[in-house]
Amino acid sequence: MDLEQRVADLELRLAALERRETGEAGRPTAPPAGTDTAAGTDGGDTFWALNGFKERLAVLGAADGGVLFTGDVRLPTGERYEWQFGALTEDLLDRDWTAVSDGLAALGHPVRIRLLREILGGRRTAAELAELDGLGTSGQIYHHLRQLTAAGWLHTAGRGRYAVPPARTVPLLVAFLTAQP
Secondary structure, three states, X not given: OOHHHHHHHHHHHHHHHHHHHHXXXXXXXXXXXXXXXXXXXXXXXXXXXXXXXXXXXXXXXOOOOEEEEEEEEEOOOOOEEEEEEEEEHHHHHHOOHHHHHHXXXXXXXXXXXXXXXXXXXXXXXXXXXXXXXXXXXXXXXXXXXXXHXXXXXXXXXXXXXXXXXXXXXXXXXXXXXXXXX
């Protein structure tokens, strides 16, 4: 990595730290309540997950770093998912990014986003979803459900029931989180 890139990376990290310290446009200046950091159970290390990942990257000799996302989720329906995924930066940059365009496009409609939220919340059939205001006609709902299913964000769980596949639950929540303004 050249010096210019290292300085740019350091500036980004510094800006993120400054935003956390001073607060940004109504955002909290501390981690959300209930996180390990806020509860003090992590020894005060705000970047405990990142630091562990960096150690793993060092063992792998991944000089360009990587990306990690993880979650321990219990849905309102009682389902619980523990999941993590990591990838090396080099591998991510070498991939064909157009291959994920359909999956991302499926998330690009407000009705489909709401359908996913409602399904994670326990409404699993098209009939239950059609009872909600603002989702359109049954035909429109089925159209959106088909697009989400084709993109892998949903699967049919028998008898006209839909579910977010377990391996897609945490990634879906991460996608939602990363799209926050």
